[in-house]
Amino acid sequence: MTQLIHSFPEFIQNAWNKSGFTSLTDIQERAIPNLLENKDIVIESPTGTGKTLAYALPALAKLDPETKNVQVVFLAPTRELAMQIYEVCQKFTENSGLSGASLIGGANMQRQLDKLKKKPQYIVGTPGRVKELIQNKKLKVHEVKTIVIDEADHIIEAGFNGDVEQVIGATLKDRQLVFVSATINKKTEDWSNKLAVEPSIIKVEKQETANQVTHSFMVSEYRDKVDNLRKLIRHTPGIKAIVFINSSMKMDEFASKLEYKKIKLGVLAGNSTKQERQKVLNDFKRGKIPVLLTTDVATRGLDIPDVTHVVHLELPEDVKQYVHRSGRTGRMGKEGMVVSLVTKAELSSVKKWTANIDVPLQKQLLERGNVVIEDIQKNTFKKQSPQKNGVPANKKPFSDKKKRDSKDSR
Template sequence: MAGILPNHQQPHHLNHENDSWKKNLRLPPKDHRPQTEDVTATKGNEFEDYFLKRELLMGIFEAGFERPSPIQEESIPIALTGRDILARAKNALLLVPTRELALQTSQVCKTLGKHMGVQVMVTTGGTTLKDDILRLSEIVHIVVGTPGRILDLAGKGVADFSECPTFVMDEADKLLSPEFSPIVEQLITYFPKDRQIMLYSATFPLIVKSFKDKYLVKPYEINLMDELTLRGVTQYYAFVEERQKVHCLNTLFSKLQINQSIIFCNSTNRVELLAKKITELGYSCFYSHAKMLQSHRNRVFHDFRNGVCRNLVCSDLLTRGIDIQAVNVVINFDFPKNAETYLHRIGRSGRFGHLGLAINLITYDDRFNLYKIEQELGTEIQPIPPVIDKRLYVAPSALDDAQTQQIQNNQNNQNINSQNNQNIQNIQNNRSQSHQNHQSHQNSRSSGGMRNTNARGGGMGVKAAS
């Protein structure tokens, strides 16, 4: 949730007289990855059409946003009128049920508002209250945080929301669950009666409707999701025994072109055990769960987001809202118990309409749950094929780079072999050829037996298309 100070306390604005302001923008490289229709099917509006402050537009463009998405097209003009909003979509404005989401959201606010002098404060549990008290003694325009900490600040009189006109919640279904709902309802009492409330989520269970009827005034309702599943994410399952899972995961790592992956387990203990196994297999791996120190969680999240590590094993702590564009593969090492968790997990890949891959390791005990989730989401999770087309989850530019590198490697190998052949005797050539034939035969036998699952941990035999 985020609080925004009243207009008379907002930062001073920059000079608007320079008509060539766009020429001075420091724009990031363009993202040429294909996007799904649910993100690209806009009305053709531009951010300038909404008469936003130029300083805000500068922050938007320099953050890499060229045109508003469908949910932004629907939300921005309504939000500017001060009307309450109930919006259902995959992408939203603010993300705050967990500490990681609060950190991510605050960074987005800072990026968008950097030309406006906006001061953003992030506050979450697990950090010292003293630092927050000192920070609030200075000018703060936007507060982003988790419900418990914000209520604590309001209850102690440290944060005054009596003149704060805007109250925004994303992942509203989580914030209004029994875990958070009493805190949120109590927090609302610290806001003025004419405050504006905006709720965003991919799912809206009955508990959200109850909250809407009680606290929102004739909200403008936006529903941009006719179907729950994410269009850009290809979903597969591999039927394995529990003891085969690690071997199956190893096969996936060796066959898939993973940019970054998130691997979900159903308990904190299994998170740590699996992360250790992955590291022992020789792959870079971080892990994160709710029982870790907040400082450690922050470091893991920051490093993974910056590409320090390729694989992240976690519990459902990171199922909601985490927006890491580089993640193109999600693996459910443990299959989730309900459709809502499944939906949020696989949504960590295919962010903002880009392509992604979700692979579920299914045991005998999961088979009924798999069917139930398929029915509830109105989707079909296909059995994993022997060949997974890379075009389903890899950006075209990455495919080109990989193919170029493979060609270069092949050429280098050919040059090396040619040079060696000129300097060695015929008998050595014969021995080398014999060794290569033997090795090729062994590899052929090995790959040929990977497609079938067997009791000794044969795996699921994924082969990635070249």
């Protein structure tokens, strides 16, 4: 345990030990000391680097159990992300005497009012619902010490920044503001500068993150992409893959083709009901289904552990979207594989994006029942076998085609 964790209240130390963490990530080491000093902060760090604990632990550590009013507000653009943050907060306030409440748009208002009657010390919610409760004088925020705005760039894109500003405006001027995102663009930077007081910017570059992610591509005619995805899934034992497409309109078509080929999968679309989404996510997290077919909107902000593969069945629009998608695997330094199924015309985009983020790109082939990787920089071959949890346990180069395993498991 690091010295920083020793400085936290005992209930946080106990939860940390119970979680099995052994060290802080880069963003946690950099952000926590500043947050404990009540400075306004802008945090930019790639997906999967531990941002939630970076802002949640110091905020929870400053809560006063004797003060029976809301002291910390966490805001998130989606109900799924809000619930994830809430679950983390619950976990790290166990046996503390502190309580929290989730205030999410679309949920039952009366139940939320009942939660507020229990005087929670922290709340996690979506901007619109939190603003509504403040305006209706159901939520008092006069003792709020810290407001955290997670996925700040997405909040602006979704048009929720006005709601956030009204929530901030209802609190005292000496409260701490924390803006968090995987990528901070000019709009987000200008917005945070407008609202915060001389905010410090804490940034972890992509190359600084300790991950073991392999980026690869597989050339395929568009009409053959689903079948090649099916082969990839079949030939990768222990796979746990998030497969991205660009539009919900094609979701049923792709899902039907894979299910016809006996591939177990779950579908996460923007129009899925809350109950459908929760069941699919739970089944995927527990390993009941190896494949999650989804869109960018449906997965924004979700933290799904132990994803072995991210597959771009349809290419993203730009490098930013590529990074966001790819960040679903290799989280917290674990191994992972990113596979782009591309036509010959699409290949140049993937090469440009990986060069832009300075990661090597490898070519992936399916050959005689094995997933084979060609290092396009060195023009050598590697065979992904044996495999552990869907990720190569030992990649040994070989150049003699006759020595390759000829067993066909298709």
